[in-house]
Amino acid sequence: MTDSMKYQAIAPAFLTMMLSLLVACAPKAPGIYDPHVSVSPSPCELTVDDERKAELNLDIHIPKNYFSRRSRLVITPQVVAGADSVVATMRPVVLDAGIFSKKMLRRQMLEGYVDPYALVAKRVDTTKPVSLNYHETVQLPEPYQSGRVDAILSADGCGSCTGFEELTLATLIAPEAPVEPEPPVVEEPEPESLGLDWMEPAFVVREKMMQGEGTAHLQFIINKYDIVPELGNNRAELEDIVAKLEPIVNDSLATITSITIYGMASADGPLSLNTPLSANRANSAKQWLAERLQLSPDIVAAIKTGSRPEGWQPVLEAMTADGHPDSLKVKNILTRYADKNDDVQEYYIRRLPCWPAIRDRYLQKDRKVDYTYAWTIRSFTTDQELIDMYRTRPDAFNEEELLRVAQLAADDSSRMQVYRYTLGRFPASKTAANNLAILLERQGNYDEARRVWEAFKTIESYQQQP
Numbered sequence: 001m002t003d004s005m006k007y008q009a010i011a012p013a014f015l016t017m018m019l020s021l022l023v024a025c026a027p028k029a030p031g032i033y034d035p036h037v038s039v040s041p042s043p044c045e046l047t048v049d050d051e052r053k054a055e056l057n058l059d060i061h062i063p064k065n066y067f068s069r070r071s072r073l074v075i076t077p078q079v080v081a082g083a084d085s086v087v088a089t090m091r092p093v094v095l096d097a098g099i100f101s102k103k104m105l106r107r108q109m110l111e112g113y114v115d116p117y118a119l120v121a122k123r124v125d126t127t128k129p130v131s132l133n134y135h136e137t138v139q140l141p142e143p144y145q146s147g148r149v150d151a152i153l154s155a156d157g158c159g160s161c162t163g164f165e166e167l168t169l170a171t172l173i174a175p176e177a178p179v180e181p182e183p184p185v186v187e188e189p190e191p192e193s194l195g196l197d198w199m200e201p202a203f204v205v206r207e208k209m210m211q212g213e214g215t216a217h218l219q220f221i222i223n224k225y226d227i228v229p230e231l232g233n234n235r236a237e238l239e240d241i242v243a244k245l246e247p248i249v250n251d252s253l254a255t256i257t258s259i260t261i262y263g264m265a266s267a268d269g270p271l272s273l274n275t276p277l278s279a280n281r282a283n284s285a286k287q288w289l290a291e292r293l294q295l296s297p298d299i300v301a302a303i304k305t306g307s308r309p310e311g312w313q314p315v316l317e318a319m320t321a322d323g324h325p326d327s328l329k330v331k332n333i334l335t336r337y338a339d340k341n342d343d344v345q346e347y348y349i350r351r352l353p354c355w356p357a358i359r360d361r362y363l364q365k366d367r368k369v370d371y372t373y374a375w376t377i378r379s380f381t382t383d384q385e386l387i388d389m390y391r392t393r394p395d396a397f398n399e400e401e402l403l404r405v406a407q408l409a410a411d412d413s414s415r416m417q418v419y420r421y422t423l424g425r426f427p428a429s430k431t432a433a434n435n436l437a438i439l440l441e442r443q444g445n446y447d448e449a450r451r452v453w454e455a456f457k458t459i460e461s462y463q464q465q466p
Contacts, residue, residue: 044170052140067155081147145174191446225280
């Protein structure tokens with residue numbers, strides 16, 4: 001399980017605030033797309049009023065195939081003023097490709113995932129050009145009178161590649177003002193520092209172990225264990241397993257260490273018959289995956305199969321959900337004979353007057369096949385390897401490796417980019433938040449430094465809650 005998965009349960013409002021900050025600060029990673037996104041009118045020059053406001057009204061044009069059908073494109077406009085300081089983040093534009101939208105819906109339904117962009121995401125056809133209007137009020141904070149509106153574009157659909165592009169949407173021009181005597185220069189007090197100390201953790205090579213799991217609901221011919229893709233919803237269920245395993249199998253940096261497939265024994269019928277039958281069904285799923293993914297003999301040998309009793313609990317749950325009046329009788333049998341096997345419980349359930357209804361309405365037509373899988377990502381140990389791999393596969397780095405890349409960066413600007421990327425992947429990285437805040441203070445960006453540090457402290461506080 002990746003470290004970042006730990007924070008998917010954070011409340012929607014909090015996660016939305018966090019992602020808005022991190023996207024705005026994300027570094028430019030390898031893989032710029034071509035052709036580029038454009039806007040019209042271009043150039044767009046806006047004159048701010050006396051309250052430093054202006055109306056931004058333009059069309060954004062995304063060329064076809066700019067991002068893949070498995071990706072989400074996020075366009076985040078930012079107000080930039082002063083010494084290239086980001087002073088405000090505006091409403092993002094979020095476009096979901098077809099496959100990504102379906103995967104996100106499935107993830108929300110199966111995992112309870114909360115999408116921070118659910119209210120603004122729009123599904124589009126990436127094979128066609130997309131044009132959309134963007135109309136927002138731009139507000140320059142005091143004391144700025146001019147600046148520009150930049151947009152950061154990011155797309156990440158496959159989980160193994162991220163591309164960023166920057167685009168200037170408009171320049172903000174101050175209105176001409178009558179020449180007045182310059183007021184006396186009043187030196188403003190230096191903003192209060194956070195008082196942080198620079199952190200340089202020792203680089204430790206840590207094995208990157210990942211885990212995943214899932215359940216397929218497959219239909220089989222009665223008392224048969226052959227996989228028939230055309231039966232029921234079998235093909236979609238099987239392809240869902242493929243969608244999870246194929247990126248790992250094809251990743252040159254990944255090594256699958258184990259795959260375990262368990263077939264479920266049916267509740268009805270003799271346990272002595274159902275148990276080997278379900279084990280054979282699990283083995284059939286193994287053989288189907290081996291052929292579909294063209295797995296190597298080593299990976300096939302790592303796949304273990306087995307069987308588990310399904311029990312009568314799913315039947316009870318279905319009867320309870322349906323409001324069947326005899327569900328309590330079934331529950332009492334399962335409670336009384338909880339220490340017995342399925343055959344004993346079935347003996348008494350079959351003698352209930354409601355048995356025909358149970359047999360016809362509540363026995364599942366499909367069989368559950370549970371599977372778990374584990375893999376490792378190759379660790380990067382030498383400084384040169386870390387630098388080279390960061391240019392092409394930053395997604396394959398763990399927190400320790402990213403922090404080491406920041407240490408090796410040539411200057412503060414490059415170092416800040418790495419720390420921002422690290423916080424995007426690992427929001428609870430104290431070292432990345434601490435050092436990025438210090439670097440921002442060195443540049444005079446005290447407000448942004450405080451936002452970065454307070455965002456980290458909020459996550460830290462949430463982690464410490466019982």
